[in-house]
Amino acid sequence: MRGGALSGEKRGPDYLPNPTLFCEANVTTAYSQETMNIPPLGPYIDPQKVVVIGAATGMGASTVKKLLESGRRVAAIDINRVVLDSSAEFSTLGDVTDAVDIKRAVDEAADALGGIEAVVCCVGINGLGTIDETEPEEWNRQFAVNAFGPYASARAALPHLRASGGGAIVVLTSQVGIVAQKGNAAYCAAKAAAIHLVRCMAADLAAENIRVNSVAPGITGPTGMFDSWLSLFPDEESRAAEAQRQIDTNMQKRIVHPDEVAAAAVFAVSNVAPGIIGQTFVVDGGYSLV
Known part of the structure; x- marks a missing residue:
């Protein structure tokens, strides 16, 4: 490498080992929007x-x-009949543990909205x-x-997303799908599976x-x-202790509000950052850092 840029030889600030590599014409040719396959942001679907x-x-x-x-049209599905009082444009009952039933519910939602661009x-x-301590049934x-x-x-939403030309899937998981938690094996393992599924x-x-x-929330409150x-804790004393533990392990010494998790989900749905794929947004007040 004698005489080259990596030889250790000192050069002036304007020195380039091969100036033609850096001329405007070559840069345009090598790194154009077309050659790097970078479409403008506009065509990405904003569901x-x-x-x-x-x-x-x-x-x-x-x-x-x-x-x-945010001005979007929304359909709401849940196994809980409370969903029928939702402010969404359409709502129906559906059981995610039954693939046939949830497909029926998603298909009804697609009919009501005239398609689906995100779930x-x-x-x-x-x-x-x-x-x-965990029985196989649990x-x-x-x-x-x-x-x-x-x-x-x-799986139920995929045909509708494909018919729309693309879109987004967002799954709410959990911070304990990322970090372990004592005495919570099934929940942690299931949420970890959901994160890797994403x-x-x-x-x-x-x-x-x-x-x-995915969006991985910590414990959210004050309700829900x-x-x-x-x-899940057996008495008032243990519940109070667990509530305090949740506050103490949050770096901001508070419980995360559901609206904070929802804001992350809406961001993940949108086309604001089309290059964000397969990521987990952790909204837990720093719980998983300690």
């Missing part, structure tokens, strides 16, 4: 017709609200127990909702202009998920 599954309460209901506030799956159930129940549910929801779907569907990402989680 306006969105189905939220698990929309009755908590983060799902907050996601419906945030989507409506947000907000389903989940809590549980406690080490593997020896293990299967956790996976049926927390892992099979996102699979069945995305990565696999993202890899499979990116070429079809379907972006898949927080109350559901605390109800």
Whole structure:
């Protein structure tokens, strides 16, 4: 490399080892929008017709609200009949543990909206127990909702997303799908499965202009998920201790609000960042860092 740019020989600030490589004409040719296959942002779908599954309460209901506030048309699905009172344009009952039933619900939502351009799956159930404390029935129940549910929801939505020319799938998972938590084996394992499912779907569907990402919330409150989680503890003293632990392990010393999770989901749905694929947005106040 004698005499070259890597030889250690000192050169002036204007020195270039081969100036012709850096001329404007060559840069334009080598790194043009056409040769690098970079389309403008405009053609990427900014989904306006969105189905939220698990929309009755908590983060799902907050996601419906945030989507409506952003001007989108929304259909809401849940196994909980509360969803029928949703402010969404269309709502229906659907069970994510039954692939046939959730497909029926998603198809009805597509008919009501005139198509689907995004689906947000907000389903989940809590549980406690080490593997020896968790009966097979409970293990299967956790996976049926927390892992099979996102699979069945995305699979039901895929034909409609393809018919729209692409879109987005967003799955709400959990921070404990990323970090371990003592005494919560089935839930952690099921949410970890959902996160990896998102990565696999993202890899499979990116070429079809379907972006898949997840949002991993911590415990949210003041109602909904927080109350559901605390109800798993046997008495008021243990519930109070767990509530304080959740606050203490949040770096901001608070509980995450469902609207914060919903905001991340709406961002993941939108075409603001079309290059974000297969990622997990963690909204847990820093819980998973400690």
